[in-house]
Amino acid sequence: MRIAVVGTGLIGTSIGLDLRRLGHEVVGHDVDAERAATARARGALDAVAPTLEGLWNPAPDLVVVAAPPRATIELLGRIPPAFLAMDVAGVKVPILAAAGERRFVGTHPMAGRERSGPEAASASLFRGATWVVVPGSAAPADLTLVVDLVRRLGANPVEMTAADHDAAVARISHLPQVLAAALVDLAAADPGAFALAAGSLRDLTRVAMSEPGIWVELLGANEEAVAAAIDELVERLLAYRDRLGNGDRLGEDLARARRLREGLAAPVTPVRVALADRPGELAKVGRALAAAAVDVRDLQLRHAPYGGGGVLTIAVRPGEAAPLVDALAAEGLEVIGGR
Amino acid sequence: MRIAVVGTGLIGTSIGLDLRRLGHEVVGHDVDAERAATARARGALDAVAPTLEGLWNPAPDLVVVAAPPRATIELLGRIPPAFLAMDVAGVKVPILAAAGERRFVGTHPMAGRERSGPEAASASLFRGATWVVVPGSAAPADLTLVVDLVRRLGANPVEMTAADHDAAVARISHLPQVLAAALVDLAAADPGAFALAAGSLRDLTRVAMSEPGIWVELLGANEEAVAAAIDELVERLLAYRDRLGNGDRLGEDLARARRLREGLAAPVTPVRVALADRPGELAKVGRALAAAAVDVRDLQLRHAPYGGGGVLTIAVRPGEAAPLVDALAAEGLEVIGGR
Structure with missing residues (x-):
């Protein structure tokens, strides 16, 4: 296949590296020409197009948009609707809405991002990761092409609706991000506590060290679901608060949470x-x-x-x-x- | 020194192992005779006393009470007040209150407890751990003896008041425990989210797999400080909630939390x-x-x-x-x- 990658940061460059390893022809473009050059030097691209439109001739079999949500929405409006496009942004409702009736499959690879940029890319970034695929109104053949590609990249495709995805990441990713920031504030307000900072606080707040910029955009783009998740957590915390002195009830609650969490862990x-x-x-x-x-x-x-x-x-x-x-x-x- | 260890679980047995390695004479007692026998078989005790009173002759230089909070309070009432005693429980205000004017130094080694019992004990359990020491009304010589002992066990002694300790552990240990349980509940309420469960949720909820029994007792014993910490966290979460759509303000908040958290991490x-x-x-x-x-x-x-x-x-x-x-x-x- 001939595949066009738009945006050659960590994700776009990693996809390019792995697609070329699989024998595909990969052409790329980035608004930052230096990033595109780095991606090519790393072996992620067969060629760099100096403009977005330079990617369309000959016609690509797939256009991978690897950009933050706002840029993804802007780019989707500039890609000819006859080309199959997929994105990788961390929210899906606004992206699917922007894609409208064009040929499109929304996706979200849930791989770590402690580092960013093409320098940090790797063909094995997605190995073993969960990769959400949102079919929307995609034609069956287009959906199959994207799901197969995700599998070839070593990831586990999981199909969901855009709304389910956004509600899920609000709970498991966006809320933890807000929570980590709030907990750091709280611990830092007590210098004694901060100095003691045991393992559990370190675990709970590690994600607070992520790059703020991308999170501001993600949290804003998923505002409604994140606000709902915060409300739900607050409600549950206040319920626990009222049970601190009720040992029997508290014991049941903690035991239930333990069973649930053990279901999440591989038995080790x-x-x-x-x-x-x-x-x-x-x-x-x-x-x-x-x-x-x-x-x-x-x-x-x-x-x-x-x-x-x-x-x-x-x-x-x-x-x-x-x-x-x-x-x-x-x-x-x-x-x-x-x- | 001749040291009596009361309670031969993970902590008591680990202390015994290390004290004997340092050349001290260690005698022990546990209400569960089998646990005491295991501790002795593991080399943590020179001798086992079948009763608490059997530890007092000849008189010990130090009595280490290694039990949960309620049992610690009960035991302190049965140890002759002329003997220097120290405890290792995870709350300090109720323990110091129970100790009254007796010879006593409150302590709390902040070492992991994924496993419990004398079988899991190790002379190196405290290596590098923070070990809080609460002087209370201890005589300077008694305090020095305990602080030196903590250092010899390889830990870093940190002196605090009982109230400061309890407020600090409420923030950095007890609140994270409640939070992990609430987050697991929240994620489990959405099966899609739970299946996706990314790294941040796993990090945030790992402590929910701890033994509920000990936490029910700790949270109950520190109810006031934990409730205050929950209230503070709820307030901060709701403030973040109101800023989700305000990118500039949210960006500042996340950047501040990041700086604070980076101060907590060793630069790596x-x-x-x-x-x-x-x-x-x-x-x-x-x-x-x-x-x-x-x-x-x-x-x-x-x-x-x-x-x-x-x-x-x-x-x-x-x-x-x-x-x-x-x-x-x-x-x-x-x-x-x-x-």
């Missing part, structure tokens, strides 16, 4: 290893992991403040904890709690 | 490595870490759902990213985004 067993403050400790862990041939589901390092030591938590499938513990012990590492 | 540079779905990938990472001799600050693995592959994020000090990237590349690993 944590293995905790004490790492001494000397070189080579993590190499031992690496050798033990290789020897035990276990499937690592998660890694967390709690670091001692004064040096290289700390406690590494390795999450594995329940049946694989015992061989891993043995392999770690064989490397001379201290496994906290043993087998 | 993330290095992202793509791991293929084959054995030995993590061993390569281990070798590269050993070769580069960098100081790893954090590790995060985002896992592909279909196998062993994924993206590993290694956080290192900014100046150490380049040598690590080179070492990873030398092992044949793909570093996302390059140097």
Whole structure:
């Protein structure tokens, strides 16, 4: 296929890299000519078009618009409606409305964005990620083309309506962003608390370090759903507040939340290893992991403040904890709690 | 010193293990005789006393009460007031009130508790952890003894008043616990959202998997401060809600929260490595870490759902990213985004 990528930031460049690896011809354009040149130098594009219109000849089989919501809406108005277009923006209702009756499939790859720009792109960015696909009024053949492409990029396509997507990301992504900011404000208002800042606060507020610009646009574009999610959370928080002194009721609530959250986690067993403050400790862990041939589901390092030591938590499938513990012990590492 | 440990769960047994390693004589008691026997078998105790009173002869230099808040209050009434006692419970105002004028120093080691019981104990549990010390009306010599002990256990003692401690943990630990439960409820109410559940929701709600029992007691014992923290958070959330459509103001708020949160994080540079779905990938990472001799600050693995592959994020000090990237590349690993 001949595919045109409009916008060569992290997402557009990563898509280009992977599409070229799959053998497609990829042409690209970016309002920032330097970003397009970087994307090409990284191998994401066969050619750069100096103008948007320069992408249309010969006609592309697919136009991937990889831009923030407002720019996506503006660009959709400039792409000939006979070309199939898809976008990757983090809200879908305003985008689908702007697309109207043109050939279009809305999508949203839910991949991390701690870094941005073509320099941070990778052909493996989408590996294992969920990628929402919003069919809207797309023709079946157009929808199939986009869903297949998402699969070839290593992601898991999930079809939803635009409204369901926006309500869902309001709850699981936009609300957590607002919440992280509010929690940081709250903790910072008490210098003693901020200095203590335990692991749970760090976990809860890590996303507050994201680039504000993109979030201002996303939150504004999804204002109604985010406001509804905030209202719902406030209601639930105040209900918990009224139950703090009612141990039985509070216990039931916390137990229910725990069951629900456990349903979200892959069933894993944590293995905790004490790492001494000397070189080579993590190499031992690496050798033990290789020897035990276990499937690592998660890694967390709690670091001692004064040096290289700390406690590494390795999450594995329940049946694989015992061989891993043995392999770690064989490397001379201290496994906290043993087998 | 001769030290008596009352309560041989995770904390009491870990303290015993480390104190014996330091050369102290440690005697212990637990209402659950089997737990005390396990602690002794693990090497945390020189001897087990079948009754609390059996610990007093010869007189201990220090009695460490390692129990939940209610049990701690009950035990303090049964320890001869001439003995110096310290506790480790997660709230301090009710404990200090119960201690009255007896010889006592309140403390709270802020170490993880994903697992519990003497089986999970480790002499290195407190390595690098913050350990709050509440002097109350303790004599200077008693306070010095406890602070020195905390340091010898590898932790960082931080002195606070009981009220400041309880307000601080309400914000950084108790509120996040309630919040995680409320967020899980909220996300679970929308099955579509729950299925999408991105990284930020997982981070935000991980603590909801904690044991409910201990939290019911902690939240009840710190009801006033937790309710105040919930009220403050609700107020801040509603303020954000009113600003969702006001881009300039929202941008300022998010940028301020970002700056504050960055102050909380050790300054680190993330290095992202793509791991293929084959054995030995993590061993390569281990070798590269050993070769580069960098100081790893954090590790995060985002896992592909279909196998062993994924993206590993290694956080290192900014100046150490380049040598690590080179070492990873030398092992044949793909570093996302390059140097």
